[in-house]
Amino acid sequence: MSRNTDSNGYTILFATGMVVIVGALLAFMASFFKEQITENKRIEKQQNILYAMGVNENDETSVEFVSKAIVGKEFSKYITKQIVITGTEVTEDSNAYLIDLKKEAAAAKDENYIRRLPLFIGEKDGTTYYIIPVRGKGLWDAIWGYVAVDNKLVVQGVYFDHAAETPGLGSNIKERFFMDDFKGEHILDGDLFKGIGVTKGNSDPKNLDKMDFEVDAIAGSTITGDGLAAMLKKDLRMYVPYLKTLKQ
Amino acid sequence: MGLLSKKDAKLITDPLADNNPITIQVLGICSALAITADLKASIVMSIAVLFVLGLGNVVISLMRNIIPSKIRIIVQLIVVATLVIIVDLVLKAFAYELSKTLSVFVGLIITNCIIMGRFEAFALANGPWKSFLDGIGNSLGYGVILIIVGFFRELLGSGTLLGIKVLGDSIEKTGVYAYGYENNGFMLLAPMALITLGIIIWVQRARNTSLIED
Numbered sequence: 001m002s003r004n005t006d007s008n009g010y011t012i013l014f015a016t017g018m019v020v021i022v023g024a025l026l027a028f029m030a031s032f033f034k035e036q037i038t039e040n041k042r043i044e045k046q047q048n049i050l051y052a053m054g055v056n057e058n059d060e061t062s063v064e065f066v067s068k069a070i071v072g073k074e075f076s077k078y079i080t081k082q083i084v085i086t087g088t089e090v091t092e093d094s095n096a097y098l099i100d101l102k103k104e105a106a107a108a109k110d111e112n113y114i115r116r117l118p119l120f121i122g123e124k125d126g127t128t129y130y131i132i133p134v135r136g137k138g139l140w141d142a143i144w145g146y147v148a149v150d151n152k153l154v155v156q157g158v159y160f161d162h163a164a165e166t167p168g169l170g171s172n173i174k175e176r177f178f179m180d181d182f183k184g185e186h187i188l189d190g191d192l193f194k195g196i197g198v199t200k201g202n203s204d205p206k207n208l209d210k211m212d213f214e215v216d217a218i219a220g221s222t223i224t225g226d227g228l229a230a231m232l233k234k235d236l237r238m239y240v241p242y243l244k245t246l247k248q
Numbered sequence: 249m250g251l252l253s254k255k256d257a258k259l260i261t262d263p264l265a266d267n268n269p270i271t272i273q274v275l276g277i278c279s280a281l282a283i284t285a286d287l288k289a290s291i292v293m294s295i296a297v298l299f300v301l302g303l304g305n306v307v308i309s310l311m312r313n314i315i316p317s318k319i320r321i322i323v324q325l326i327v328v329a330t331l332v333i334i335v336d337l338v339l340k341a342f343a344y345e346l347s348k349t350l351s352v353f354v355g356l357i358i359t360n361c362i363i364m365g366r367f368e369a370f371a372l373a374n375g376p377w378k379s380f381l382d383g384i385g386n387s388l389g390y391g392v393i394l395i396i397v398g399f400f401r402e403l404l405g406s407g408t409l410l411g412i413k414v415l416g417d418s419i420e421k422t423g424v425y426a427y428g429y430e431n432n433g434f435m436l437l438a439p440m441a442l443i444t445l446g447i448i449i450w451v452q453r454a455r456n457t458s459l460i461e462d
Contacts, residue, residue: 005313005314005315005316005317006316006317006318010316011316011318011319014314014315014316014319014323015316015319015322018323018326019326022326022330025330026330026333026334029333029334029337030337033337033338033340033341036340036341036342037337037340037341037344040340040341040344041344043344044344060417
């Protein structure tokens with residue numbers, strides 16, 4: 001059997017057939033694994049939130065979450081309350097951590113939409129942690145994270161992650177040497193919201209001054225760092241009115 | 249005679265040494281530099297490429313008589329992209345943390361020149377069984393180099409192997425660190441991967457001088 005595989009008609013037919021088959025296959029695979037992947041993402045969120053409040057298995061330099069097997073138990077043990085702030089209304093919701101920040105941010109473009117702000121309240125060794133989820137843009141793609149503050153709005157721990165920052169440069173935002181710098185940083189100057197900048201050439205590379213509202217940037221990842229600072233400024237600000245009520 | 253004929257066995261053994269895709273054909277260098285900072289990522293990348301190249305070669309070989317030559321490169325790309333997306337989905341479902349480590353690199357398999365190279369050079373002209381062996385052989389050859397480079401980079405750069413502190417604790421100063429040994433952070437950067445690779449090429453050609461080009 002011979003057929004002219006060089007004719008235009010055959011080429012178009014072949015391309016069309018291939019697209020249909022591949023498309024169907026991939027759609028099938030994606031829906032087949034969807035449940036498992038969603039579950040993995042849910043577990044990861046719990047691990048991230050616990051990490052920010054210092055519930056993790058870190059040694060000196062590593063980033064180790066509590067294991068997958070016990071994370072559900074640990075999460076319900078340490079996270080005592082999850083709330084959703086909508087305008088001035090505060091409601092309790094034990095699935096607040098599943099709120100999709102990306103969708104909320106998109107919906108909030110509509111002026112009439114009041115954005116739902118999830119906040120997780122954790123309790124460990126007598127300290128109460130308020131864990132704020134944040135999401136922003138890095139150089140290539142999304143960056144996100146969790147910032148744990150105490151009732152004086154001093155940062156107690158953070159976790160950052162990214163979709164596709166440059167390996168070895170921007171991807172270092174999820175390394176200990178960067179994340180640990182945030183511990184102890186203040187976000188309020190008196191009553192004024194300042195956020196935390198990621199700056200180059202600051203006079204405090206060892207990050208001893210915790211009242212300067214900045215941490216030392218990572219060399220070679222200016223845009224990721226700027227994006228991270230912008231993300232903190234934008235997202236933390238939304239929680240400040242509520243968090244200020246805790247100070248009293 | 250064993251499972252494979254002599255000719256077939258050569259398809260597997262050749263790329264392991266004398267026709268290694270990285271050190272001899274100089275394909276797949278980019279990923280060999282990018283992800284070999286630790287051994288675990290090297291091993292996972294090797295397994296992923298093994299899967300994609302083995303299967304991809306078979307698929308392309310089965311289709312070799314019906315692929316219109318005008319769009320054959322596009323067809324190859326679609327086949328490899330599909331396989332890579334499947335690998336990515338499977339990793340996300342069953343080895344989520346690994347898929348996070350590999351994140352951007354999994355996508356980079358598509359652009360791994362070994363894969364397109366073997367499709368063009370072998371699978372389009374040979375039957376599925378031979379193509380399968382060629383794919384396995386080449387990805388094993390690729391994997392061997394990745395693992396050697398990953399081994400040295402992780403050992404000398406972080407003092408660990410697969411995350412286990414084999415040289416002692418660098419902060420507590422135990423093991424060899426007690427005698428003043430320090431990790432070489434430079435090993436973790438891409439330039440040292442290139443130098444490590446260069447040393448492998450040097451050693452290989454010193455042992456087998458017939459590989460040296462004029």
